[in-house]
Structures are given as C-alpha cells and as structure tokens.
Amino acid sequence: MSRIENNREFTDFVTLISLRSLDKAPGEQAASWRRALRWLRGNLLLLLMVVLPGLAAGGYYAFISADQYVSETQFVVRSPNRNATGLLSGLLQSTGFVRAQDDSYIVSEFMLSRAAVDQLVEHNALKDILSRSEADFLTRFPLPWGEENNEDLFRHYLRFVKVQTDSGSGVSTLEVRAFRAEDARDLAQALLQHAEELINRLNDRARQDAIGYAQVEMKDSEGQLALLQGRLTEFRNREALVDPTKQSATALDLIARLSDEVAANKARLMALDEQAPRSPQREALRARIEAVERQIGNERSRIVGSDSSMAPRIAQYEQLLLEREMAAKMLTSATTSLENAKIDAQRQQLYLERIADPNLPDHPLYPKRILSFLMFLAMCGAAYWIVRLWIAQVMEHAASQ
Numbered sequence: 268m269s270r271i272e273n274n275r276e277f278t279d280f281v282t283l284i285s286l287r288s289l290d291k292a293p294g295e296q297a298a299s300w301r302r303a304l305r306w307l308r309g310n311l312l313l314l315l316m317v318v319l320p321g322l323a324a325g326g327y328y329a330f331i332s333a334d335q336y337v338s339e340t341q342f343v344v345r346s347p348n349r350n351a352t353g354l355l356s357g358l359l360q361s362t363g364f365v366r367a368q369d370d371s372y373i374v375s376e377f378m379l380s381r382a383a384v385d386q387l388v389e390h391n392a393l394k395d396i397l398s399r400s401e402a403d404f405l406t407r408f409p410l411p412w413g414e415e416n417n418e419d420l421f422r423h424y425l426r427f428v429k430v431q432t433d434s435g436s437g438v439s440t441l442e443v444r445a446f447r448a449e450d451a452r453d454l455a456q457a458l459l460q461h462a463e464e465l466i467n468r469l470n471d472r473a474r475q476d477a478i479g480y481a482q483v484e485m486k487d488s489e490g491q492l493a494l495l496q497g498r499l500t501e502f503r504n505r506e507a508l509v510d511p512t513k514q515s516a517t518a519l520d521l522i523a524r525l526s527d528e529v530a531a532n533k534a535r536l537m538a539l540d541e542q543a544p545r546s547p548q549r550e551a552l553r554a555r556i557e558a559v560e561r562q563i564g565n566e567r568s569r570i571v572g573s574d575s576s577m578a579p580r581i582a583q584y585e586q587l588l589l590e591r592e593m594a595a596k597m598l599t600s601a602t603t604s605l606e607n608a609k610i611d612a613q614r615q616q617l618y619l620e621r622i623a624d625p626n627l628p629d630h631p632l633y634p635k636r637i638l639s640f641l642m643f644l645a646m647c648g649a650a651y652w653i654v655r656l657w658i659a660q661v662m663e664h665a666a667s668q
Contacts, residue, residue, distance in 0.1 A: 408420060
C-alpha cells in the first residue's frame with residue numbers, strides 16, 4: 268500500500284469521527300451546560316461569599332497592598348513625689364523620681380486624640396504622610412469612598428498609630444506606621460515632642476493654679492488685716508483712748524487704794540468710838556470716809572454700769588484686738604502656704620522620659636499578607652455558614668407552613 272493511500276484512509280477516518288461528533292455535540296453540550304448551571308445554582312452563595320471575595324483579597328494582598336514601615340518608641344511619665352511600686356519604679360525612685368501612671372494614660376489619650384491630629388497637620392504635614400504615592404487605594408488618604416475632611420482624617424490616623432500602656436510598670440509603647448521609613452520615625456518623634464509640650468502645659472497650669480490660689484489667699488488676708496487695723500485706729504481716735512484696758516486697770520488700781528483707805532479710816536473711826544466717843548476727829552473721819560466712798564463710786568461708774576462706761580469700750584476694743592490677731596495668723600498661714608505652693612510646684616512637675624527613641628525601620632512589617640488573607644477567608648467562611656444555616660432554617664420553616 269502506498270503512502271498516498273494510507274493518507275487517504277486516515278483522512279476518511281478523521282472525517283467520519285468529526286461527523287459523528289457533530290451528530291452528538293448538541294445534546295452533550297446542552298447537558299454539560301445544564302450540569303454547570305445546576306452546580307452554579309447550588310454553589311452560588313459559596314461563590315459570592317467565599318470564592319470571589321477570596322480571589323479579590325488574594326489579588327489585593329499579592330499585587331496591590333502597599334508596604335508599611337513601623338517605628339516604635341517607649342516612654343514613661345514620672346513625678347518626683349509619688350509612691351513607687353515595682354522594679355522599674357524602685358529604680359526611678361533611687362534617682363529621686365517615680366512613675367506617674369495616671370498621667371501616662373493622659374499622654375496616651377492625647378496621642379490618639381483630635382488635638383494630636385491638629386498638631387501634626389499644622390506642624391508635621393500629616394496629610395502628606397498619609398497620602399504618599401507608595402500607598403495603595405485602600406490605605407491612602409482620602410479613601411475612594413471617603414472625603415478629605417477632618418473626621419475622615421482622624422479615623423484614618425487611628426489606623427496608623429497605636430499606644431499601649433503597661434499598668435504594672437507604667438511604660439507606654441508607641442507604634443507608628445507609614446509608607447516610608449523616614450515618615451514613621453518622624454511621625455513618632457513628632458508625637459513625643461507634642462506630648463512633652465502637653466506635659467509642660469499641664470505643669471505650668473498646675474504651678475500657676477497652686478501659686479495663684481495661695482497668692483489670692485494671702486492678698487485677702489492682707490486686706491482683712493489692714494481693714495481691722497484701720498477699724499482699731501478709728502476706735503482709738505473716736506474714743507480718745509489708746510488702750511482702754513490699761514486705763515481701766517489704772518482706775519481699778521485707784522479704786523483698790525481708795526478702798527484700802529476707807530477700810531483704814533473706818534477702823535480708826537471704830538477705835539475712836541470705843542476710846543473717845545466725844546473726840547472731834549470722829550466727824551472729820553466720817554466725812555473723809557464718805558468722800559472717799561463717793562470717789563470710789565464715781566470711779567466704778569466710769570468703768571461699769573452704763574453705756575458710757577469703760578466696760579463696753581473695753582469689750583469692743585478686745586474684739587478688735589482678737590480679730591486683728593486672727594487676721595495676722597491667717598496672713599502668716601497664707602504666706603507659709605504660698606511658700607509651700609512654690610516649693611510643691613517645683614517638686615510636683617511631670618516628666619516624659621524616653622526609654623527608647625523612635626527607630627528608623629529597614630524592613631516593612633505590614634501588611635502581614637498571608638495572615639491577613641487567611642483571616643479574611645476565615646471570616647468569609649464563617650459568614651457563609653451563618654447565612655447558609657439561616658437560609659436553611661427559613662426554607663424549612665416555609666416548607667412546614
């Protein structure tokens with residue numbers, strides 16, 4: 268058999284197979300399409316909730332997601348006059364300072380606040396850092412579905428900054444992400460600087476408040492003392508008395524001497540009545556006794572017995588002296604409080620101490636592509652099974668109805 272005849276037989280065989288295939292193709296193709304449609308209907312939910320999102324996430328993490336560098340720094344806020352506990356606090360206490368944990372939380376909250384964002388926008392070009400060309404469309408500010416306003420900027424900023432404070436040691440750790448290593452370091456450095464400025468403002472305000480309150484108290488005490496001193500001077504001028512207590516003491520001393528004289532004269536009169544009843548000295552003694560008793564009565568009426576006597580004046584004078592003494596003691600106490608406030612204001616200052624300065628990263632730590640992709644698939648799978656079980660229950664309930 269020649270080669271030409273063999274080629275003709277092969278050609279006839281192929282033509283026969285092709286014709287048979289054309290006779291069977293329409294039916295088999297229709298069956299294949301029906302099977303494919305049944306499979307799609309049966310697995311449509313899986314495709315929509317797991318397969319397609321998984322492919323999209325895989326493509327994003329593999330080819331689109333931008334590298335993010337992380338700069339980390341650690342710091343502690345300390346104060347000179349707090350009780351220290353713990354190893355680190357004991358170490359700080361040996362240098363004269365201890366940690367101030369409550370104030371560490373203040374600094375942490377500030378770093379995650381809109382005030383920090385405003386400072387970074389004004390002084391450190393935060394918008395430019397978050398809008399670098401290296402970023403992808405899901406991490407660059409603004410997002411495709413967002414707007415370039417302060418609220419969206421603040422929410423976007425929180426995705427790149429994280430602050431954690433160890434309640435045991437009081438050490439705070441700041442992590443800052445950026446699309447460039449220099450941006451991450453500079454942003455962390457800027458946050459520390461603005462936090463130090465915040466602490467300085469808190470120190471200044473606490474110092475001014477403490478000293479201001481003490482100064483106001485001292486001025487009030489000085490004014491009260493001056494007022495009472497003026498009232499005392501006015502009393503002396505009005506009553507023409509420098510010290511009523513001393514003048515009353517002089518009158519009382521005179522009354523005592525006159526009383527002694529009356530007693531002595533009465534004793535002499537009694538002796539004359541017994542020894543010489545007709546002595547002419549008896550009438551003179553009796554007249555002297557009556558005159559001295561009248562003088563005693565007059566002196567007593569000057570001290571007590573009426574509104575014009577010395578007693579009300581002495582009471583008023585002693586009241587003014589008591590009030591002046593109390594005002595002087597208050598002024599002394601206020602002066603001491605002012606000095607103590609100045610000392611405490613210096614001793615109670617807060618300090619932000621850097622344990623580790625922000626580093627310059629040399630390798631991007633984010634995004635963790637494999638881990639993020641697996642977590643995304645796990646969430647899609649969980650959502651798929653939840654929806655599938657819910658649909659099954661709905662269909663079962665509908666069938667039972």
